[in-house]
Amino acid sequence: MSGDGLKTFPEWVVCEHCDSVYQRVALANGQVARCERCLALLYRASSLDTERWLALTIAAAIMFMIANLCPVVRISLQGLHNEATLWQSAAALAHGPAAPIAVPAALSIIVVPFLQIALLGWILVFARRKRRAPGFATAMRMLVVLRPWSMVEVCMLGLLVAIIKLSSFMEVAPGPGIWAMAVLMILITIIANRDIHWLWEMVEVEPPQPESQA
Amino acid sequence: MSLPPRAHQLHVLACHACGMVLEDALDSTGHGRCPRCTAVLHRRRPxxxxxxxxxxxxxxxxxxxxxxxxxxxxxxxxxxxxxxxxxxxxxxxxxxxxxxxxxxxxxxxxxxxxxxxxxxxxxxxxxxxxxxxxxxxxxxxxxxxxxxxxxxxxxxxxxxxxxxxxxxxxxxxxxxxxxxxxxxxxxxxxxxxxxxxxxxxxxxxxx
Known part of the structure; x- marks a missing residue:
């Protein structure tokens, strides 16, 4: 690998927004480090250990399942009823002239949140034993790429707007999925919108010794 | 107030994927990869x-x-x-x-x-x-x-x-x-x- 033999500076941090170089300092709980040049956030103190992080990730996985299996909205009009799940909503775009947009819609509200939860869960199960999960580097890089495309909170607002829009000419009731969606929105913000850089350092240990050492 | 140095002044660069700070050897090695996460290194987005x-x-x-x-x-x-x-x-x-x-x-x-x-x-x-x-x-x-x-x-x-x-x-x-x-x-x-x-x-x- 061509990268081998490069000198590294683990105690330094470089601002992503302007390339200013700083010494990493330990922060007290709730503190944040800001760049002096461009005022961007450099890093923040992590108030979440891996145990709690994993627990919240599992909670998010359960909420994700409920939000996807149960209908999110129910409507009725003159004795006729209908309901829709998230998947049906994305699939509804696939019919008609706007069909291609169904793909990014399904990605942003279903596939990307699912991948975020799955990858984080995978990483954290190993990280709590101070180990690197198989595929750790790929999973960490994927989490960085996925983050801007996760739109659970936009979907939540979309559900509220849709309910108000339809309630002017039919009866609309929230389905069980919408409550799970609301909780998922909060959980995914906590677990996925945080600084994951320090996972690299935390699990950056010697490869685990074989346990059957004589 | 003097501002902190920038990466190129110290001849380092940060991996865009994992944030690792490395010695800047792009001129001699061409396309370097991050030793930690294997992402392709560059000083600016190409x-x-x-x-x-x-x-x-x-x-x-x-x-x-x-x-x-x-x-x-x-x-x-x-x-x-x-x-x-x-x-x-x-x-x-x-x-x-x-x-x-x-x-x-x-x-x-x-x-x-x-x-x-x-x-x-x-x-x-x-x-x-x-x-x-x-x-x-x-x-x-x-x-x-x-x-x-x-x-x-x-x-x-x-x-x-x-x-x-x-x-x-x-x-x-x-x-x-x-x-x-x-x-x-x-x-x-x-x-x-x-x-x-x-x-x-x-x-x-x-x-």
Whole structure:
């Protein structure tokens, strides 16, 4: 690998927004480090250990399942009823002239949140034993790429707007999925919108010794 | 107050994927890879300005059909009508839902338009190596990154109502091609913002 033999500076941090170089300092709980040049956030103190992080990730996985299996909205009009799940909503775009947009819609509200939860869960199960999960580097890089495309909170607002829009000419009731969606929105913000850089350092240990050492 | 040194002054660079700070040996090794996460290393995002411009202009062009073409077809008791994004906003406003009208107006008109203006401004000032209001421009870029994806709102609203209202002759809602163009505008402008490298704002400091 061509990268081998490069000198590294683990105690330094470089601002992503302007390339200013700083010494990493330990922060007290709730503190944040800001760049002096461009005022961007450099890093923040992590108030979440891996145990709690994993627990919240599992909670998010359960909420994700409920939000996807149960209908999110129910409507009725003159004795006729209908309901829709998230998947049906994305699939509804696939019919008609706007069909291609169904793909990014399904990605942003279903596939990307699912991948975020799955990858984080995978990483954290190993990280709590101070180990690197198989595929750790790929999973960490994927989490960085996925983050801007996760739109659970936009979907939540979309559900509220849709309910108000339809309630002017039919009866609309929230389905069980919408409550799970609301909780998922909060959980995914906590677990996925945080600084994951320090996972690299935390699990950056010697490869685990074989346990059957004589 | 003296500002901290920048990466190139110390001959280091940071991996864009994992943040690791490394000795800058790109000149001797060419395409280096991060020893920690194996991502390709570069000092600046490659072809940042050209790619950001291309995506931004494509987004701007798609914004025209996104507003002119209907995004949704609504039929009630046999009489149907096509609706554009702005007609949807006006309908909410006349119905007395001022808050919802405002939310949709911000997400579908204010946010995309300010993205065009801000990204265009950032690209032009960076190309002219301007020293004007660097901190404010850096902040504008972070604002674009923060609010950009909320424009997907309209796409998701159309998806949800189209999935729900399926009562054949009684009432029916179908997506129309405008929403495809609008979704493309959101995706293209997000990609444009990701291609733009905010470090370029500060690169004219040394000259």
């Amino acid at each position: 072809n940042s300005i050209a790619r950001a411009w291309a995506l931004l202009i494509a987004g701007l062009l798609f914004y025209i059909p996104a507003n002119v073409l209907p995004v949704m077809f609504t039929s009630r008791l046999g009489s149907g009508s096509d609706n554009t994004i702005l007609q949807g906003v006006i309908e909410f406003w006349h119905g007395g839902s001022y808050g919802v009208a405002l939310v949709i107006f911000i997400a579908s008109v204010v946010v995309p338009c300010s993205k065009f203006v801000i990204l265009g401004l950032l690209l032009i000032t960076v190309q002219r190596r301007s020293a004007w209001a660097r901190r404010e421009r850096a902040r504008l870029y972070r604002l674009v990154e923060l609010v950009g994806y909320w424009s997907m709102l309209d796409v998701l609203v159309v998806a949800i109502v189209a999935a729900l209202v399926k009562f054949q002759s009684l009432s029916d809602i179908e997506p129309r091609s405008g929403i495809l163009f609008f979704g493309m505008v959101v995706i293209l402008t997000m990609l444009s913002a990701m291609q733009f490298d905010p470090r370029l704002i500060w690169d004219s400091e040394d000259t």
